Amino acid sequence: MSSRQEMTRETTPPASGRPIIEMVGIRKVYDTGKVQVEALKGVDLRIEKGEFVAIVGPSGSGKSTLMNLVGCLDTPSGGDYFIGGEKVAGLSRDQLADVRNRRVGFVFQAFNLLPQISAFENVEMPLVFGGVPPKVRRAKVAELLERVGLGDRMDHKPTELSGGQMQRVAIARALAMDPDIVLADEPTGNLDTTSGTDIMGVFLDLWKQGSTLVVITHDMALARRASRIVEIRDGRIVSDRPAEQAA
Amino acid sequence: MKVVFHLFLQSATLGRKRAFLTIAAIAWGTVAILLLLSFGEGLKQQLGKNSRAMGENIGVMWMSETTKAWKGMNPGRPIRVRIDDIPLLASRLPELESLIGEAIQWRTNLTAGKKTVAGRVKGVNYPYGEARKQYPVAGGRFLSPLDEAERRRVIFLGNELAEDLFGRDDPVGQTLLVANAPFTVIGVMQKKTQMGAYAGMDKDHSIVPISTWKALFGRPTVNNLVIRVRDGSKMKDAIARTREVIAAKYGFDPSDERALPTWDTVESQKINQNVSTGIQVFLGIIGALTLLIGGVGVANIMYAVVKERTREIGVKMALGAKAGWITGPFVLEGLSYTLVGGAAGMLIATLLVLGMSFIPTDGNKVMEFLGTPKLSLPIGVATASILGVIGLLAGYFPARRAASIDPAATLRYE
Secondary structure, three states: OHHHHHHHHHHOOOOOOOOOEEEEEEEEEEEOOOOEEEEEEEEEEEEOOOOEEEEEOOOOOOHHHHHHHHOOOOOOOEEEEEEOOEEOOOOOHHHHHHHHHHHEEEEOOOOOOOOOOOHHHHHHHHHHHOOOOHHHHHHHHHHHHHHOOOOOOOOOOHHHOOHHHHHHHHHHHHHOOOOOEEEEEOOOOOOOHHHHHHHHHHHHHHHHOOOOEEEEOOOHHHHHHOOEEEEEEOOEEEEEEEOOOOO | OHHHHHHHHHOOOOOHHHHHHHHHHHHHHHHHHHHHHHHHHHHHHHHHHHHOOOOOOEEEEEOOEOOOOEOOEOOOOEOOOEHHHHHHHHHHOOOOOEEEEEEEEEEEEEEEOOEEEEEEEEEEOOOHHHHOOOOEOOOOOOOOHHHHHOOOOEEEEOHHHHHHHHOOOOOOOOEEEEOOEEEEEEEEEOOOOOOOOOOOOHHHEEEEEHHHHHHHHOOOEOOEEEEEOOOHHHHHHHHHHHHHHHHHHHOOOOOOHHHOOEEEHHHHHHHHHHHHHHHHHHHHHHHHHHHHHHHHHHHHHHHHHHHHOHHHHHHHHHOOOOHHHHHHHHHHHHHHHHHHHHHHHHHHHHHHHHHHOOOOOOOOHHHHHHOOOOOOHHHHHHHHHHHHHHHHHHHHHHHHHHHOOOHHHHHHOO
């Protein structure tokens, strides 16, 4: 039954006109036993295809919680969440894993590449999980690594790469399954200024090529490059405005 | 499954030293369980062999006194079966393989040349040799029907008695004085490790035809009867039937069991068998516990690995790994350490057992009793399945821990 569901899901494109991300009245409560912490207090957020959204806010504002929910790493306590028109509430752990695999590409601050396998194998991993046949996989990985400018570093292990190169591998990995959305959490946070600018450039290229990007960041330089800045504070969205395009 | 294998082959293997120690623990446990089980098996076989050394499918019936009144006669009457009645009794008991009279003269002077030994002289019917496993050393023989019919003065010696009397000389054909009457030695018993015994060990006794014995010592009754059946499962019936026939002849209540107390060796061999099976199970449990400790070691290491790889697991989950793809490689890893260790242990144990089988049991009192360890297919199968279960569990529990990792929590912080 589940395979049939998956089939219909894959064959049905997101309903036209529906946003990629659609959150209505999202609440998230962490129950630590004694205290209940309400990290998100009713968030409405719509992100259309092709947008480049920067989510900013001080630490403890609920940014990370929002990112986990958008990335389907966690489920909301209340409200409705649709990703690509697909309702997320009520999905099992494995179904969530499947949604993440097909619809979301993650880029982390700490890169989170698997250290003992090569760049190639790291990028290949989502394709393995997605059940892509080996031949197709190899071609796709090679193409992605070429695209981020690491065609000559495929067999290097992450430890043999610089920070900027590692983040490029991570971006290639995020793109592997052609996700609906690329979700980046402080992607330049661990990089020096030069590499940071460099990675920023990669993101801008992706956006120009039509990817939908959501970046969570402190870095106002990066945020200003986005098409839209959403500011979150104390579990609520306090401002949502188009960024003035500098370039 | 393909994904699980892909991940398993790709996942970091343990540090070499840690893997070695883990595998060694399992190997050690496997050696322990295999050796203990095969010692148990050897002991069981040896005990069985030793307990059968007195004879198989036999019962021993002693002469005693009635304990029940019967047809006007008071209890307490001694019952003594006469040597001359044995053919008659035997003819009434066709279900028996043999009914044998055994008459014993204790501390009789046996003189060979200048050497005199006070020995035990038994008079028996000739089927005693088969029934009580009095196998002669090559060059000799046991009593024959003719010896009995012609009341010949021939004697068969237990191996130690023969050595006491004749030293290293071959006693067969030599003359031995029994209570000053000359007898010809016709055979010496083959050495055997005897567990059950009554009236002393067979290696110390000497045997003459029961007809000769009666004439020599002038006593007309037996000390005990030896009953042999073809089929051990019929022993109980055979004993009851024998008691009935003797009761009819000698006039006592056939239900008076204490008039003829009986040792059913079939029954006691069964008990022996159960005891040694019990010992083997006990040894097996000890071995299994040792192996379990090895398994706990594997599980422990796997827990540590899960903890070390928490972030890696979180990343895989974020990339869309299903729970089974996370747990699968861990189960495989735990299982493979266990199986490699188990295989090594089996090899070592097999070599040890093979080596020990070259130690001769003869002449070594302990080994005569314990036997050498024996490996068998059931032991191998039992060990392999215990290993498999332990391996699966050692992988499964840590893997379950891994699958319960919350990817959001592992990825949030540095």
